[in-house]
Amino acid sequence: MKKFTSYFLLLTSLIFFMCGKAQAQVYCEIDTLAAANQEILMEPYRTQSYSNYSFCVRIYVHVLRKSNHTGGQSPSDVSLALSYLDSAFNLHKIYFVWDYQIDYIDDDSKYFNPNAGIFNINNHTDGVDIYMYDDSVGFLGWDGYGTSSQLETAFLVSGFMEDPATNKTYPLVKSYILSHEMGHVLSLWHTHHGTGETTQQDPFECPELVNGSNAATCGDYITDTPADPNMDYDIDFATCQWLGSGLDANGDPYNPDEKNIMGYGVTPCMSYLTPKQGNRMKVAMTIIPVLTAVSNYTLSGYPCATAGLNYYPNAADDELNLDLRNKPINTYIFQIYDVYGVIVLSGESQNILKTIDTSGLNEGLYFLHFYENGQLTIKQLVVEH
DSSP, X not given: OOOOOOHHHHHHOOEEEEXXXXXXXXXXXXXXXXXXXXXXXXXXXXTXXXXXXXXXXXXXXXXXXXXXXXXXXXXXXXXXXXXXXXXXXXXXXXXXXXXXXXXXXXXXXXXXSOOGGGGGSSOOSSSEEEEEOOTTOOBTTBSEEEEEOSSOEEEEEOOEEEOTTTOOEEESTTSTHHHHHHHXXXXXXOTTBTTTBOOSOOTTOOOOOTTOTTTTTSTTSOTTSOOOSOOTTOBOTTTOOBOOOOBOTTSOBOOXXXXXXXXXXXXXXXXXXXXXXXXXXXXXXXXXXXXXXXXXXXXXXXXXXXXXXXXXXXXXSSEEEEEOTTSOSOOEEEEEEXXXXXXXXXXXXXXXXXXXXXXXXXXXXXXXXXXXXXXXXXXXXXXXX
16 A cells, blocks of 8 residues: 555545445445545544534435336435434434435436446535435445545435345335444444455554454444454344354454444344444544534534424425424424415424324415414425325
8 A cells, every 4th residue: 555645635535435235235345545544534533532512414315216206215214214313323412404305316227226426416515415215226236335535425325135034124225224324424434344344455454352452443443342253244133143153363252233333233233323433423523624514513502503494395295394303492383274374284392303294185385384482484385295
């Protein structure tokens, strides 16, 4: 490997995170040049702590559909998918802000052929672009693919994982695979990095020992994740028990964490990131320029606070979401009027994500009335089934 001599070269290097499917499994690997440069930049700051800070990451959502505007993830599917991000990252005070707009890309050639070329379409430099494919669209070699560079941060997810014991399938978009790819973009390695995955040419790469004595300098460089030889999805879907075995260089048996989102686990078992994985992402967002461009942080308050009323999707189909999570604790009243001034729906909510059933409304134009401390806000709402 050539000696690293230029900070500019570091900034312009691509970091690719690729996940593919073979025999109903998802495989990921990381580009060599970018991986090496990433770790060189992270090295001086590994012990820096941002545990008390709250971070906000801007995201943009793209949904691939057929040319006839069918297929792809529905608005409720998108909301469910993004809930996995919230579940995984919010515990670490990493939040996401979305404009509640879905960019539909209606193109058969792209719908049936997921690949990194999609990142050239409607990409943003101030946020992480998430490209969601249909659950049924698998493709030989790839199911998830993430990238970050000086110009963009983006990843895509498609397809499904299958339990060989029951043949039950699990969609990857609506799972913690989405969080796995976001973790890569925010600078997390696989938990088996340096041990079961040694092709990245990362200059710091070395196998992690089970006793944890070298956890800070080998493996995934995170001391609260156990040594992982690469579980390779050899996990019982029902019990979440790793079915493999192996010994480290000291002869100690591996006992990897089957539930860590950054391991090669199975979707029903993936459930969390560790505190030090959270801190590593925060450090990356303060020092890597492409990540500082898509995020901000604060020591007090909620970093994603926005003014006004957040409601989505618009057009609504069978559900309308009122996102009141950023508002003070209170009881909020809402009403939906048709174009004739007749109330067709009404209710109240605390400061939560409130889902309103709009399946009984006819298609057309409506008006959402929202009351906050006696003040009325009126927004137009379209319903399309």
